[in-house]
Amino acid sequence: MGESAPGHELPLRLFAAFRAAVDAVHDDLARAGHEHLRPMHGFVFQAIGTRGTTAVELGARLGVSKQAAGKTIAALERQGYVERAPDPHDARRKAVRLTDAGRDVLDRSARTFARVRAQWADTLGPDRLERLEADLADLTPGEIWRLDAPGWFGPER
Amino acid sequence: MGESAPGHELPLRLFAAFRAAVDAVHDDLARAGHEHLRPMHGFVFQAIGTRGTTAVELGARLGVSKQAAGKTIAALERQGYVERAPDPHDARRKAVRLTDAGRDVLDRSARTFARVRAQWADTLGPDRLERLEADLADLTPGEIWRLDAPGWFGPER
DNA sequence: CCATGATCGACAACCAGGTTTACTATATGG
DNA sequence: CCATATAGTAAACCTGGTTGTCGATCATGG
Numbered sequence: 430m431g432e433s434a435p436g437h438e439l440p441l442r443l444f445a446a447f448r449a450a451v452d453a454v455h456d457d458l459a460r461a462g463h464e465h466l467r468p469m470h471g472f473v474f475q476a477i478g479t480r481g482t483t484a485v486e487l488g489a490r491l492g493v494s495k496q497a498a499g500k501t502i503a504a505l506e507r508q509g510y511v512e513r514a515p516d517p518h519d520a521r522r523k524a525v526r527l528t529d530a531g532r533d534v535l536d537r538s539a540r541t542f543a544r545v546r547a548q549w550a551d552t553l554g555p556d557r558l559e560r561l562e563a564d565l566a567d568l569t570p571g572e573i574w575r576l577d578a579p580g581w582f583g584p585e586r
Numbered sequence: 587m588g589e590s591a592p593g594h595e596l597p598l599r600l601f602a603a604f605r606a607a608v609d610a611v612h613d614d615l616a617r618a619g620h621e622h623l624r625p626m627h628g629f630v631f632q633a634i635g636t637r638g639t640t641a642v643e644l645g646a647r648l649g650v651s652k653q654a655a656g657k658t659i660a661a662l663e664r665q666g667y668v669e670r671a672p673d674p675h676d677a678r679r680k681a682v683r684l685t686d687a688g689r690d691v692l693d694r695s696a697r698t699f700a701r702v703r704a705q706w707a708d709t710l711g712p713d714r715l716e717r718l719e720a721d722l723a724d725l726t727p728g729e730i731w732r733l734d735a736p737g738w739f740g741p742e743r
Numbered sequence: 744c745c746a747t748g749a750t751c752g753a754c755a756a757c758c759a760g761g762t763t764t765a766c767t768a769t770a771t772g773g
Numbered sequence: 774c775c776a777t778a779t780a781g782t783a784a785a786c787c788t789g790g791t792t793g794t795c796g797a798t799c800a801t802g803g
Contacts (some may be wrong), residue, residue: 436699437632438730439706440607442722445729447600448738468739469760475594485780497761499781504759521769521780542593549596553721564710564718565599572602573595581605582625582739583761584788626789641752654790656752661788678751678798740790741759 454541463534465508469579473501474527474534476576477511481526492577493585510534611698620691622665626736630658631684631691633733634668638683649734650742667691 451468458466476482476490488498502525505511510531516522527535550558566573608625615623633639633647645655659682662668667688673679684692707715723730 436696436703437628439703439719439722440604440699441730441732442719442726443600443604443607444735445726445732446722447597447604448735449726449729450597450600467741469741483780484782493760494762495781496763496783500760516780519770519780523781539593542597546593546596549725552724557717557721560714561718561721562596562599564714565596565603567709568706569599569602569606572606573598575598575602578601578605580761584624584626585761642750650789651791652752653754653792657789676751676799680752737790742790 450542450545453545454538457537457541458534461533461537463530463537466534469582470534471538472576472578473505474510474531474538477525477527477531479527479532479535481524483516483522483525487525490576492575492580493583497579505531607699607702610702611695614694614698615691618690618694620687620694623691626739627691628695629733629735630662631667631688631695634682634684634688636684636689636692638681640673640679640682644682647733649737650740654736662688 448468451471454471455466455468472491473487476487482490484499484502485495487502488495491498491501493501502511502513506513509528511525512528513523513525516524546558553561605625608628611628612623612625629648630644633644639647641656641659642652644659645652648655648658650658659668659670663670666685668682669685670680670682673681703715710718
């Protein structure tokens with residue numbers, strides 16, 4: 430019964446693994462010319478997605494205010510990752526869509542995540558990796574698609 | 587071979603589990619009167635530890651500049667979590683140590699992490715949990731004690 | 744013994760990314 | 774037709790990073 434490791438070892442290992450995958454993605458992105466993207470931007474690009482979004486919707490997905498989402502969109506627009514166009518059906522809305530550069534980020538991220546998963550399958554063997562995924566799913570049921578890490582981590586409140 | 591889930595599912599599950607543990611800790615901390623602590627502070631308290639530290643050392647552990655560490659220390663001092671005392675052996679240094687309130691945060695965090703681990707052992711069974719820990723250790727060898735999440739997540743360079 | 748260089752902590756100016764409050768313009772439903 | 778709700782923007786502010794600079798203190802080599 431004696432657990433020699435301190436209690437925060439498991440959370441730290443979870444975070445380390447998450448971080449290793451994200452670092453791999455951003456290493457690849459940096460090599461592909463996307464130098465200035467930070468880990469947090471991964472959540473933003475996922476939240477925008479190939480279908481596009483709006484400032485309010487993005488804010489809700491990221492767990493931040495619509496104003497913060499608007500600032501993020503403006504910054505990504507300056508960097509050429511998204512473009513805004515008026516919504517033909519609602520003059521209040523501005524549709525935010527990924528440019529080719531933005532889609533490149535999303536595509537490369539997906540490929541690198543897949544590559545990392547393949548490496549992990551190589552290390553553990555496919556069975557243990559699938560078991561690990563299933564166990565994680567049991568521990569955090571339903572929480573998969575939450576992208577509100579920016580609001581979660583920041584100072585806010 | 588066909589993996590239907592998108593590649594970022596596994597990293598997201600890792601992050602979700604990490605986050606569930608940290609949220610449990612901060613829920614308990616909030617109930618114990620430590621209302622305003624953010625997830626990031628967990629790393630700071632761990633980096634200070636029961637043995638204390640200095641601004642330079644804390645900056646190195648957290649992966650931020652010594653100035654940022656100094657600001658963090660000043661903020662925690664205002665909130666009563668740490669106290670500074672001149673180092674008798676080196677008049678340049680100021681020893682930073684946790685107050686009783688700071689030690690309370692550390693103790694409660696450890697207890698809550700242990701409680702979460704026990705809950706997870708209950709969900710998966712002890713064998714699967716230990717296997718999960720071992721697998722995570724295989725995936726991220728040696729990366730356990732890195733506490734530089736603040737610098738990793740933030741905007742910086 | 745002291746001059747030089749390294750180190751520690753602080754301050755200032757700045758930046759990124761959050762917040763709240765307030766506002767305009769546009770939809771929408773009674 | 775008007776009242777209300779919603780989308781986006783702007784301003785002022787906060788936190789927590791950054792770099793550059795600086796005075797004070799230690800450590801070392803001549």
